[in-house]
Amino acid sequence: MEALSPLRGDRLTHPPAVSPAAGSREPGDPARAALSFAQLLREAVQNVDRLQRAAEQQALALASGQPVDVHEVALALEQASLALQLAVQVRNKLVEAYQEIARMQV
Amino acid sequence: MIPGLFRDPTSRALRLALDGLARRQEVIAQNIANVDTPQYRALAVRFEEALAQASAPRPAPATLALQTTHPDHRRRMASPETTPAPIQVVEAEPTRWRNDENTVDIDREMLLLAQTQLTYETVVQAMTKTLGWLRTAITEGRR
Numbered sequence: 001m002e003a004l005s006p007l008r009g010d011r012l013t014h015p016p017a018v019s020p021a022a023g024s025r026e027p028g029d030p031a032r033a034a035l036s037f038a039q040l041l042r043e044a045v046q047n048v049d050r051l052q053r054a055a056e057q058q059a060l061a062l063a064s065g066q067p068v069d070v071h072e073v074a075l076a077l078e079q080a081s082l083a084l085q086l087a088v089q090v091r092n093k094l095v096e097a098y099q100e101i102a103r104m105q106v
Numbered sequence: 107m108i109p110g111l112f113r114d115p116t117s118r119a120l121r122l123a124l125d126g127l128a129r130r131q132e133v134i135a136q137n138i139a140n141v142d143t144p145q146y147r148a149l150a151v152r153f154e155e156a157l158a159q160a161s162a163p164r165p166a167p168a169t170l171a172l173q174t175t176h177p178d179h180r181r182r183m184a185s186p187e188t189t190p191a192p193i194q195v196v197e198a199e200p201t202r203w204r205n206d207e208n209t210v211d212i213d214r215e216m217l218l219l220a221q222t223q224l225t226y227e228t229v230v231q232a233m234t235k236t237l238g239w240l241r242t243a244i245t246e247g248r249r
Contacts, residue, residue, distance in 0.1 A: 052239060056116045059232035062225060063123030065154035070228050077235040084239055088247035 048087045051080040111240060119160055120233050126153030126193045127226040133195060134219045137210050144206035148215070150198035 055076040062068040112118075130151035140146040200209040242248075 052236075055232075056236065059229065059236075060116065060119050060123075060157075063120060063127075063154075063229050063232075064158045070224060073228055073232065077232055081235055081238060081242075084242055085247060088242055092247060 044087055044090075048080070048083045051076075051083045055080040115160070116236065117233075119157055120229055120236070122153065122157055122160065122193070123229050124226065124233070126151060126157070127222055127229065129153075129193055129195070130222050131219065131226070134215050134222065137198075137215050138212065138219075140208075141210045141212055141215075142208070144208060146208050146210065148198040148200070148208075148210045149195055152194040152196055153192075156192055156194075 055073075058068055058073045058076045062070070062073050130153075133149045133151050137148045198209065201211045201214060202209070
């Protein structure tokens with residue numbers, strides 16, 4: 001069973017290096033870091049979508065009379081639901097953080 | 107826009123499955139009620155094949171209008187909305203023979219009833235979860 005979190009909780013404590021020269025102050029660094037973060041978000045959304053589609057396929061297979069275990073369907077559905085909820089909450093935190101910074105007086 | 111939320115192939119397929127399973131449960135109940143009726147032929151419900159066909163990936167619908175030169179010419183290609191997958195009630199294959207020509211196999215009906223109920227409840231749960239995803243997106247996680 002794959003990791004439950006689409007954002008891979010271990011990445012919070014062991015973040016992958018954003019660029020080969022992590023920590024350096026080269027001019028191209030912020031651009032490369034931004035691209036990496038965008039990729040991270042995109043991967044997370046794609047993961048959630050993939051989990052949802054897989055769960056739907058399992059449910060349809062069961063409904064079509066194919067030999068699918070009921071617990072497999074239930075677990076796949078729950079996994080997709082949790083992944084979506086986690087993604088939504090992370091998105092909320094990001095939006096909240098942006099709004100807090102936008103409120104700052106220069 | 108609102109009905110469009112529920113028109114995706116998966117939702118329709120799950121709804122079809124629920125209709126089929128509910129119909130099957132009715133037919134089983136009728137078979138059991140008629141276990142001693144002379145000459146009664148046991149019935150069965152078929153929808154799984156139609157369901158598999160309906161949820162198979164289909165090619166994109168034609169966007170060109172068909173040229174019609176006669177009132178009887180069809181104007182639209184068949185689409186998921188106009189040709190729903192059917193739920194068929196047919197005579198069940200007999201598994202045993204009796205003198206009074208009744209074909210109800212009570213053991214088979216009881217097994218099928220248990221399986222139908224289990225599948226029905228699981229598909230209901232699947233519908234609830236998939237609709238819950240929509241709700242999560244709409245309410246932004248109940249903020």
